[in-house]
Amino acid sequence: TLPAEPSILPVAERTLVLVKPDGVRRGLSGEILRRVEAKGYTLRAVRLMDATPELLAAHYAEHEGKPFYQPLVDFMLSGPVLAVVAEGNNVIAGFRSLAGATDPTVAAPGTIRGDLGRDWGLKVVQNLVHGSDSTESAAREIGLWFPELV
Ligand code: GDP
Ligand code: MG
Numbered sequence: 001t002l003p004a005e006p007s008i009l010p011v012a013e014r015t016l017v018l019v020k021p022d023g024v025r026r027g028l029s030g031e032i033l034r035r036v037e038a039k040g041y042t043l044r045a046v047r048l049m050d051a052t053p054e055l056l057a058a059h060y061a062e063h064e065g066k067p068f069y070q071p072l073v074d075f076m077l078s079g080p081v082l083a084v085v086a087e088g089n090n091v092i093a094g095f096r097s098l099a100g101a102t103d104p105t106v107a108a109p110g111t112i113r114g115d116l117g118r119d120w121g122l123k124v125v126q127n128l129v130h131g132s133d134s135t136e137s138a139a140r141e142i143g144l145w146f147p148e149l150v
Contacts, residue, residue: 012087013089013090013091013092013135013138014085014086014087014091015085015087015092016132016138016146017032017036017084017085017086017095017129018081018084019033019081019084019128019129020127020128020129021076021080022126022127022128023082023116023129024080025079032082032129033082033084036084036086036095039098041091043084044087044149045084045149046083046084047145048080048081048083049080050077051076053073053077059145060072060073060076071124072124075126083145083146085142085149092131092138095131097111098111098131099113099131100112100114100117101113101114102127103119104125105119112129
């Protein structure tokens, strides 16, 4: 048998990235995936799909009861979503750094939301992408969107 890998090697972490319906609709899926790959992350799974109310209820459970919850779910059902599993050293924090602040009107230039996001004056912040916010969220969300990978 092979010896165990030295523990100093970085653990290949995974995160769930979603290109939200505004990103798919605006034709930005390729640009967003380009930025993920250019950073050095590996795409492990990519699927264009329609979300369902059940999937979104589980995915956004932490936001249930907030004023933007129903507009957020309706927005996420307004068109196809590109679901992605990206892998790499520190990819969870790294992708959120690539994505930028939640509100695209304050997200820094150089980030996906800062460069490409718009303030549409809508009920929900349409900010192009989702990225898992912790190892626990990533495992849970990858299980929801890609059950076959778990
Ligand atoms: P994220 O992790 O940066 O995506 O932000 P959150 O997890 O806090 O919120 C999930 C999503 O809900 C965001 O990406 C926005 O699309 C939307 N959202 C969050 N906060 C607000 C808010 O205060 N107002 C509105 N209208 N939408 C929000
Ligand atoms: Mg979040």
